[in-house]
Amino acid sequence: xxxxxxxxxxxxxxxxxxxxxxxxxxxxxxxxxxxxxxxxxxxxxxxxxxxxxxxxxxxxxxxxxxxxxxxxxxxxxxxxxxxxxxxxxxxxxxxxxxxxxxxxxxxxxxxxxxxxxxxxxxxxxxxxxxxxxxxxxxxxxxxxxxxxxxxxxxxxxxxxxxxxxxxxxxxxxxxxxxxxxxxxxxxxxxxxxxxxxxxxxxxxxxxxxxxxxxxxxxxxxxxxxxxxxxxxxxxxxxxxxxxxxxxxxxxxxxxxxxxxxxxxxxxxxxxxxxxxxxxxxxxxxxxxxxxxxxxxxxxxxxxxxxxxxxxxxxxxxxxxxxxxxxxxxxxxxxxxxxxxxxxxxxxxxxxxxxxxxxxxxxxxxxxxxxxxxxxxxxxxxxxxxxxxxxxxxxxxxxxxxxxxxxxxxxxxxxxxxxxxxxxxxxxxxxxxxxxxxxxxxxxxxxxxxxxxxxxxxxxxxxxxxxxxxxxxxxxxxxxxxxxxxxxxxxxxxxxxxxxxxxxxx
Amino acid sequence: xxxxxxxxxxxxxxxxxxxxxxxxxxxxxxxxxxxxxxxxxxxxxxxxxxxxxxxxxxxxxxxxxxxxxxxxxxxxxxxxxxxxxxxxxxxxxxxxxxxxxxxxxxxxxxxxxxxxxxxxxxxxxxxxxxxxxxxxxxxxxxxxxxxxxxxxxxxxxxxxxxxxxxxxxxxxxxxxxxxxxxxxxxxxxxxxxxxxxxxxxxxxxxxxxxxxxxxxxxxxxxxxxxxxxxxxxxxxxxxxxxxxxxxxxxxxxxxxxxxxxxxxxxxxxxxxxxxxxxxxxxxxxxxxxxxxxxxxxxxxxxxxxxxxxxxxxxxxxxxxxxxxxxxxxxxxx
Numbered sequence: 001x002x003x004x005x006x007x008x009x010x011x012x013x014x015x016x017x018x019x020x021x022x023x024x025x026x027x028x029x030x031x032x033x034x035x036x037x038x039x040x041x042x043x044x045x046x047x048x049x050x051x052x053x054x055x056x057x058x059x060x061x062x063x064x065x066x067x068x069x070x071x072x073x074x075x076x077x078x079x080x081x082x083x084x085x086x087x088x089x090x091x092x093x094x095x096x097x098x099x100x101x102x103x104x105x106x107x108x109x110x111x112x113x114x115x116x117x118x119x120x121x122x123x124x125x126x127x128x129x130x131x132x133x134x135x136x137x138x139x140x141x142x143x144x145x146x147x148x149x150x151x152x153x154x155x156x157x158x159x160x161x162x163x164x165x166x167x168x169x170x171x172x173x174x175x176x177x178x179x180x181x182x183x184x185x186x187x188x189x190x191x192x193x194x195x196x197x198x199x200x201x202x203x204x205x206x207x208x209x210x211x212x213x214x215x216x217x218x219x220x221x222x223x224x225x226x227x228x229x230x231x232x233x234x235x236x237x238x239x240x241x242x243x244x245x246x247x248x249x250x251x252x253x254x255x256x257x258x259x260x261x262x263x264x265x266x267x268x269x270x271x272x273x274x275x276x277x278x279x280x281x282x283x284x285x286x287x288x289x290x291x292x293x294x295x296x297x298x299x300x301x302x303x304x305x306x307x308x309x310x311x312x313x314x315x316x317x318x319x320x321x322x323x324x325x326x327x328x329x330x331x332x333x334x335x336x337x338x339x340x341x342x343x344x345x346x347x348x349x350x351x352x353x354x355x356x357x358x359x360x361x362x363x364x365x366x367x368x369x370x371x372x373x374x375x376x377x378x379x380x381x382x383x384x385x386x387x388x389x390x391x392x393x394x395x396x397x398x399x400x401x402x403x404x405x406x407x408x409x410x411x412x413x414x415x416x417x418x419x420x421x422x423x424x425x426x427x428x429x430x431x432x433x434x435x436x437x438x439x440x441x442x443x444x445x446x447x448x449x450x451x452x453x454x455x456x457x458x459x460x461x462x463x464x465x466x467x468x469x470x471x472x473x474x475x476x477x478x479x480x481x482x483x484x485x486x487x488x489x490x491x492x493x494x495x496x497x498x499x500x501x502x503x504x505x
Numbered sequence: 506x507x508x509x510x511x512x513x514x515x516x517x518x519x520x521x522x523x524x525x526x527x528x529x530x531x532x533x534x535x536x537x538x539x540x541x542x543x544x545x546x547x548x549x550x551x552x553x554x555x556x557x558x559x560x561x562x563x564x565x566x567x568x569x570x571x572x573x574x575x576x577x578x579x580x581x582x583x584x585x586x587x588x589x590x591x592x593x594x595x596x597x598x599x600x601x602x603x604x605x606x607x608x609x610x611x612x613x614x615x616x617x618x619x620x621x622x623x624x625x626x627x628x629x630x631x632x633x634x635x636x637x638x639x640x641x642x643x644x645x646x647x648x649x650x651x652x653x654x655x656x657x658x659x660x661x662x663x664x665x666x667x668x669x670x671x672x673x674x675x676x677x678x679x680x681x682x683x684x685x686x687x688x689x690x691x692x693x694x695x696x697x698x699x700x701x702x703x704x705x706x707x708x709x710x711x712x713x714x715x716x717x718x719x720x721x722x723x724x725x726x727x728x729x730x731x732x733x734x735x736x737x738x739x740x741x742x743x744x745x746x747x748x749x750x751x752x753x754x755x756x757x758x759x760x761x762x763x764x765x766x767x768x769x770x771x772x773x774x775x776x777x778x779x780x781x782x783x784x785x786x787x788x789x790x791x792x793x794x795x796x797x798x799x800x801x802x803x804x805x806x807x808x809x810x811x812x813x814x815x816x817x818x819x820x821x822x823x824x825x826x827x828x829x830x831x832x833x834x835x836x837x838x
Binding site for chain 2: 347
């Protein structure tokens with residue numbers, strides 16, 4: 001058996017941006033039929049690497065070869081023609097078009113001048129079936145599909161162009177635990193058919209379960225490559241951060257006295273997402289909300305924050321019930337929500353940090369009807385410094401910050417407002433490993449200072465490492481309540497996946 | 506008000522400048538291309554006017570005339586800035602102006618105060634109808650104000666029986682429209698005052714910040730405890746209020762209330778706001794820009810008049826300016 005040329009061979013890839021060297025000698029070899037995982041912190045060079053391979057940017061140095069033949073640099077058309085396709089984190093389907101139209105967008109099947117819809121339909125059905133998703137109708141509007149189904153369509157679209165190297169950038173970011181499995185199924189079918197996959201993810205558990213081999217990028221160069229999927233998590237993280245990974249989660253504060261119950265949720269119901277949920281959170285306590293996507297966690301937070309109405313039940317803060325559907329009164333009562341969709345729901349892109357932080361509490365900067373902008377700036381700057389936001393310059397635009405620092409901006413807003421209850425929805429989503437532990441530290445500190453914290457997370461390790469108590473939801477109901485220090489990821493999963501109420505402890 | 510001060514929501518155009526920039530360079534960083542461009546355009550227009558006809562153009566009287574003629578559009582454009590900042594649009598200002606003038610004329614009983622209260626009050630009322638329809642009736646701004654565009658014009662014609670109402674005996678109103686204080690026309694002063702108040706409200710009050718917050722990201726605003734519906738309803742009422750004030754200025758200048766006045770006013774007002782740099786998508790607004798936009802159109806109009814250019818050319822020039830400003834805005838992104 002002669003060794004064929006590898007599907008993709010990247011050698012000594014260098015990319016300089018003005019003042020920054022984004023890639024500093026990256027080596028990567030992808031074999032056909034394998035899933036090659038690439039991990040690394042934000043800024044390690046993953047995106048730049050992809051852009052070089054897809055021809056979107058021109059590398060400064062180094063070579064990229066597909067099946068032994070060099071790829072002309074900076075030519076997206078050539079990359080596409082040689083079978084390189086990328087699927088980005090932000091799904092780029094057109095919501096108002098059908099699945100069919102999305103699949104062939106830009107290279108429609110034609111007969112003469114008119115579209116050959118019948119042939120397109122046939123090919124679309126066949127492709128979706130090949131991916132194990134014949135259930136997705138080619139005539140469905142893309143906007144009506146669940147995120148997982150959209151991803152399947154994105155993959156199918158790559159296949160309509162005969163992709164042989166598929167690059168997936170954080171494909172699971174928009175998916176829930178069960179949906180990730182669906183996507184893995186698709187990926188396995190692809191590799192079985194000889195497609196090579198570059199799989200980029202923050203979630204190391206996924207890397208372990210889907211990858212055939214792992215490359216770690218750090219500061220623009222290959223820190224390690226050819227690692228087996230069984231590589232221990234701590235070793236991977238160590239390679240990513242360049243120092244031994246010792247402590248991700250801050251120490252628990254030990255046996256401290258919990259304050260009174262600040263937030264009480266009683267029989268809260270909003271069908272079908274939330275069904276008779278009760279729990280309470282004390283001052284100084286971090287309560288985790290675990291569950292699969294669709295289990296009602298986000299909807300529960302929105303209900304507590306007064307954003308959505310409820311069918312029945314009550315939300316009580318400091319003994320006083322909150323009316324439904326009045327987020328302004330919830331904020332006034334001391335509730336602050338850091339939404340999962342930070343950019344679209346939590347921030348004002350194009351605004352500086354000062355305005356982004358002060359927006360929920362402008363009242364306190366009012367001097368005779370006018371805003372005292374000096375006081376506003378000073379107070380927000382102090383708040384941002386306290387959270388260790390970088391850059392600390394409050395006049396920076398919020399768009400210029402990394403995900404972790406943007407999250408801190410949202411937190412700073414609620415701290416400035418002196419809120420009593422913090423609702424965090426996936427607070428570390430899209431945040432790199434180093435910044436994650438920063439967020440954990442901040443959340444702990446906030447709880448220690450007497451805030452009641454409710455945290456939704458899909459990363460079980462995060463819940464186990466951080467929370468005092470974990471409420472597990474499934475199908476809109478509470479399935480279990482576990483003590484944080486003793487809970488294991490397996491415990492949580494067992495309850496979250498249990499379809500009936502029989503799993504109560 | 507003629508110097509481009511900090512416009513509050515100004516955004517730095519360039520990406521990260523590493524290190525701690527000196528205050529001066531930071532200030533520079535914050536000046537967007539287009540914000541710098543409009544004052545330059547105004548200066549160029551002044552220079553062009555001076556070169557073309559020094560004696561007639563660059564005189565105090567002529568420049569004050571420009572300001573006075575622009576005052577009606579200007580006052581309306583300030584209200585429009587708030588509407589557009591909130592992410593909306595108000596197509597009904599011209600029709601509302603006619604209806605407000607007629608309503609004032611009908612209740613005036615040949616006296617100034619009832620006229621002014623009637624005109625301003627009716628403008629406010631019609632604006633509030635827009636606001637409630639949009640915020641609480643959930644009708645998109647374009648459609649709701651399009652309905653008011655048609656409806657208020659009909660109302661004005663019907664209430665007036667299609668005839669203008671003479672206001673020649675309303676001395677105070679006439680004086681506001683045509684009189685002056687130490688040589689400065691009162692209409693121009695009203696425009697300047699409305700601009701100044703608009704600037705303070707937009708940039709220095711909690712309300713102004715809430716308007717821009719709702720326009721920039723309505724969902725985030727709601728989560729931050731702001732009540733978007735109240736804010737949205739209020740900006741249309743504010744626009745109606747400005748229309749009422751403009752109705753007093755125009756009626757005073759003309760000496761009558763006409764049911765056909767205010768034609769195409771909405772286009773002039775929106776154009777001034779947009780070339781000023783306020784984002785049609787909401788979330789970014791500048792009163793100084795709107796003021797300069799109004800002045801730019803006023804100067805062009807005046808200059809072409811002095812040069813005896815036909816009216817068609819003025820329209821054409823206006824079109825070119827709008828397109829140029831829009832192109833600059835794109836480059837800023």
